[in-house]
Amino acid sequence: MALNSSRSALTSACKALGQCRPPTQAVARQLVAPMRQFSTSSSRRSEAEEEENSERPRWSYTPERMKMPFSINVPKKAHRSTWKCNDKPEVLDAMYKRFLGSGGETMLPEEIKWLAITHKSFDQGRRGFNTRLAYFGRQILALEATRSILIAPKESLPTVKITDDFGREPFDHPALANIDKLNARQPQDIVHKDKLAKLAREIGLPQVIRWKPRLPENLEGSGITVVLNTTIYAIIGAISLQHGAEVAARVARERVLKRFQA
Structure with a gap:
């Protein structure tokens, strides 16, 4: 009995497999045609978008492949999602001229000029942002502020008297005279965030x-003071990468530190 049931099960399976025939060529064409049509249309659309974007500068648009079909950043209040930023090159050049002097708008390439003034909050960072340039520029400005303290006349700095409870006299040497000036003033006292803003x-x-x-x-409340400080640092960092440390140091001294002393 067990042998007969096994044979009947095998026979039923063979009949079922026989009914599962491969699709005909006509059915296959109907299945493949929409896929080919979709692939061709999407490729044509991407080629058209790339051709259109190639005519625009890189700073002026978001790459198509970085766009999402929907946004997960939905503000609780609709009016907070609208914010207009400058997109006119002549307005940007006027700012660089006021900051760097005559010809300052030509010190950086077009893309770098826009990158230096772009915060990471703009367009979700998809067009690049100035964080690394700002880190570099901050070190340059801190170095120049420290140097300005060390070369300043001792009479121009406030005197700081340090007393020892045990009556000991600290070691004194002419080579260390400038180092003691840092007891009276620190670089952050000169390059303060409010002054930069x-x-x-x-x-x-x-x-x-x-x-x-x-x-x-x-x-x-949104942190514009920090954003302005970051942008000043980034411009100095970009100038250093473009023209070298000597030019960036001169910009830091003449276009930033000297204005604080005026």
Whole structure:
């Protein structure tokens, strides 16, 4: 009995396999045709978009392949999603001229000029941002601020008297005289964030920076002071990479530090 049941099961399976025939050529064409049509249309659309974007500068558009079909960054209040940034090159060049002097708008290539004033909050960072340039420029400005303290006359610095509870006299040497000046003033006292923000407003930087404030109705609460500081640092860092450390140091001294002393 077991043998007969096995044979009947095998026979049923063979009949079922026989009914599962491969699709005909006509059916295969109907299945493949829509796929080929979709692939061709999408490739043509991407080629057209690439050709259109090739005529525009890189800073002016978001790469198509970095766009999402939907956005997950939905603000609770609709008016906070709207923020207009400058997209006119002549307005940007005017700011560089006020900051760097005559011919300052030609010191950097077009793409770098826009990258230096682009914060990472702008367009979700898809067009590049100035964080690494700002880190480099901050070190340059801190170095020049330290150097300005070391070469300053001792009479121009406030005197700091250090007393020892045990009556000991510290080691003194002419080579260490300038180092003691750092007891009276620190680089952060010269390059303070409020001073940099004031300088940025004087040259019209808030009108050209590309960023997206969290609270458009409250720019201070959104951190505009930090964004302005970062942009000043980034411009100096970009100049150093483009023209070298000597030119960047001169810009830091003449276009930033000297304005603080005025």
